[in-house]
Amino acid sequence: xxxxxxxxxxxxxxxxxxxxxxxxxxxxxxxxxxxxxxxxxxxxxxxxxxxxxxxxxxxxxxxxxxxxxxxxxxxxxxxxxxxxxxxxxxxxxxxxxxxxxxxxxxxxxxxxxxxxxxxxxxxxxxxxxxxxxxxxxxxxxxxxxxxxxxxxxxxxxxxxxxxxxxxxxxxxxxxxxxxxxxxxxxxxxxxxxxxxxxxxxxxxxxxxxxxxxxxxxxxxxxxxxxxxxxxxxxxxxxxxxxxxxxxxxxxxxxxxxxxxxxxxxxxxxxxxxxxxxxxxxxxxxxxxxxx
Amino acid sequence: xxxxxxxxxxxxxxxxxxxxxxxxxxxxxxxxxxxxxxxxxxxxxxxxxxxxxxxxxxxxxxxxxxxxxxxxxxxxxxxxxxxxxxxxxxxxxxxxxxxxxxxxxxxxxxxxxxxxxxxxxxxxxxxxxxxxxxxxxxxxxxxxxxxxxxxxxxxxxxxxxxxxxxxxxxxxxxxxxxxxxxxxxxxxxxxxxxxxxxxxxxxxxxxxxxxxxxxxxxxxxxxxxxxxxxxxxxxxxxxxxxxxxxxxxxxxxxxxxxxxxxxxxxxxxxxxxxxxxxxxxxxxxxxxxxxxxxxxx
Numbered sequence: 001x002x003x004x005x006x007x008x009x010x011x012x013x014x015x016x017x018x019x020x021x022x023x024x025x026x027x028x029x030x031x032x033x034x035x036x037x038x039x040x041x042x043x044x045x046x047x048x049x050x051x052x053x054x055x056x057x058x059x060x061x062x063x064x065x066x067x068x069x070x071x072x073x074x075x076x077x078x079x080x081x082x083x084x085x086x087x088x089x090x091x092x093x094x095x096x097x098x099x100x101x102x103x104x105x106x107x108x109x110x111x112x113x114x115x116x117x118x119x120x121x122x123x124x125x126x127x128x129x130x131x132x133x134x135x136x137x138x139x140x141x142x143x144x145x146x147x148x149x150x151x152x153x154x155x156x157x158x159x160x161x162x163x164x165x166x167x168x169x170x171x172x173x174x175x176x177x178x179x180x181x182x183x184x185x186x187x188x189x190x191x192x193x194x195x196x197x198x199x200x201x202x203x204x205x206x207x208x209x210x211x212x213x214x215x216x217x218x219x220x221x222x223x224x225x226x227x228x229x230x231x232x233x234x235x236x237x238x239x240x241x242x243x244x245x246x247x248x249x250x251x252x253x254x255x256x257x258x259x260x261x262x263x264x265x266x267x268x269x270x271x272x273x274x275x276x277x278x279x280x281x282x283x284x285x286x287x288x289x290x291x
Numbered sequence: 292x293x294x295x296x297x298x299x300x301x302x303x304x305x306x307x308x309x310x311x312x313x314x315x316x317x318x319x320x321x322x323x324x325x326x327x328x329x330x331x332x333x334x335x336x337x338x339x340x341x342x343x344x345x346x347x348x349x350x351x352x353x354x355x356x357x358x359x360x361x362x363x364x365x366x367x368x369x370x371x372x373x374x375x376x377x378x379x380x381x382x383x384x385x386x387x388x389x390x391x392x393x394x395x396x397x398x399x400x401x402x403x404x405x406x407x408x409x410x411x412x413x414x415x416x417x418x419x420x421x422x423x424x425x426x427x428x429x430x431x432x433x434x435x436x437x438x439x440x441x442x443x444x445x446x447x448x449x450x451x452x453x454x455x456x457x458x459x460x461x462x463x464x465x466x467x468x469x470x471x472x473x474x475x476x477x478x479x480x481x482x483x484x485x486x487x488x489x490x491x492x493x494x495x496x497x498x499x500x501x502x503x504x505x506x507x508x509x510x511x512x513x514x515x516x517x518x519x520x521x522x523x524x525x526x527x528x529x530x531x532x533x534x535x536x537x538x539x540x541x542x543x544x545x546x547x548x549x550x551x552x553x554x555x556x557x558x559x560x561x562x563x564x565x566x567x568x569x570x571x572x573x574x575x576x577x578x579x580x581x582x583x584x585x586x587x588x
Contacts, residue, residue, distance in 0.1 A: 130556070
């Protein structure tokens with residue numbers, strides 16, 4: 001009897017060990033995928049990157065030269081997007097977290113935000129084309145692209161700001177209100193300063209998200225090639241992600257410009273993952289301090 | 292004095308409410324403009340012929356606007372990618388939340404996050420220049436740009452969504468449930484499979500649906516990797532042309548406000564409806580089975 005119990009016990013433990021290794025393997029595959037992608041981009045791309053590549057415009061119908069206009073364009077678009085998404089996102093999050101009471105109204109707003117977050121990026125591109133480019137007559141321009149990207153990043157900003165606001169202990173609010181401050185004074189003087197680092201982290205993530213998007217800017221801001229850097233927000237621009245796509249699929253010499261494609265991809269990865277890494281490290285520090 | 296303060300209060304309250312409604316306003320505007328530019332195509336083809344038409348030859352004379360093959364392509368890449376991403380995403384989430392030590396999970400979690408941060412065009416590029424030739428050699432097929440390759444790339448784009456949302460759901464299962472199960476003599480594995488996972492099932496389902504919604508709407512990967520043939524696929528190694536790929540690649544050539552242009556917007560409407568349904572279902576599950584206080588099985 002006791003023998004059969006113990007053999008059953010060891011069988012259960014054995015099974016557990018096997019299954020846990022399957023779980024571990026799954027986690028490992030994700031890490032491996034990330035590693036493989038980054039490894040191949042670095043291995044093939046680092047040779048293309050030099051000072052000329054980063055500071056010169058493309059030359060000889062984009063088969064030589066650098067990617068300066070793309071870097072500038074991507075920075076303009078992603079920072080522009082954030083100038084739009086940050087105020088809307090933060091204000092929405094303040095309303096949802098500080099003012100709103102549970103009820104049908106807030107539920108409708110949340111459904112709206114969730115659905116906005118789920119809309120495919122290409123549909124944002126179509127919307128940007130129909131509304132900003134055509135209807136508001138902005139044309140293919142930085143401003144149209146930034147507005148489209150901004151609309152897309154609003155849900156991201158709401159999410160990260162809400163998380164930052166929730167991390168502010170209620171005792172802070174109660175202390176402020178107890179001293180006779182109004183709700184707005186409490187939010188402005190107590191809650192927002194405490195949540196600021198978290199909001200900042202969210203902003204960095206938002207910029208990096210906007211910088212990597214291609215589909216929303218295809219019809220609204222990006223072009224194959226512009227000889228000069230943008231001087232106004234109504235200029236069309238080149239952008240890193242779009243440049244990769246164009247060189248890899250539609251260029252005149254796809255094979256010959258392969259090194260430029262890898263180089264551009266590496267610059268984009270460096271930009272996006274760099275910002276993410278900063279945000280992740282900063283946030284984990286914040287969480288430790290909070291505890 | 293008190294009066295100005297009250298006025299400021301009320302103004303700020305209203306102001307924040309107005310801004311918070313912006314998301315809904317944007318959602319409606321997106322719908323309005325999609326429909327405004329997409330509906331005119333139905334003067335030329337019926338809704339039924341558009342959705343169930345097998346032939347997509349928008350530039351021939353006379354043109355054919357049937358998007359069935361695009362819809363089938365979108366659904367098949369999404370389903371195939373889900374077969375890869377659902378097990379991987381959920382297993383990883385369970386590993387991070389229940390099995391891994393704190394130090395290990397603090398390494399894996401940022402990795403999953405970085406995976407989600409990789410720009411889609413980079414994953415598409417990777418699939419195009421490295422995975423496609425590899426598949427072509429290994430399976431000895433005419434092209435590596437096909438349904439399978441696109442699904443594989445899409446899977447790694449939806450894993451982070453599935454993983455992090457499932458992990459949140461698993462974390463919200465109260466510890467007392469785990470302790471009760473362990474105290475009854477269940478092993479760690481039995482506790483996970485019979486207590487923790489069932490208790491967080493609604494959250495995991497939401498995660499899966501949102502992951503699939505991300506896959507069906509993803510553009511750059513299917514644009515660069517799926518092959519682009521507008522036919523109904525017969526094998527997983529056939530090239531396909533999902534809806535987002537069709538919109539992205541043809542819009543530049545479509546004459547402004549011509550039939551082709553309107554047809555692409557109408558394809559956008561179909562895509563929008565798909566993701567909208569996915570999101571409504573996910574939202575409904577999340578809301579209906581929201582955990583209040585102690586979780587119940």
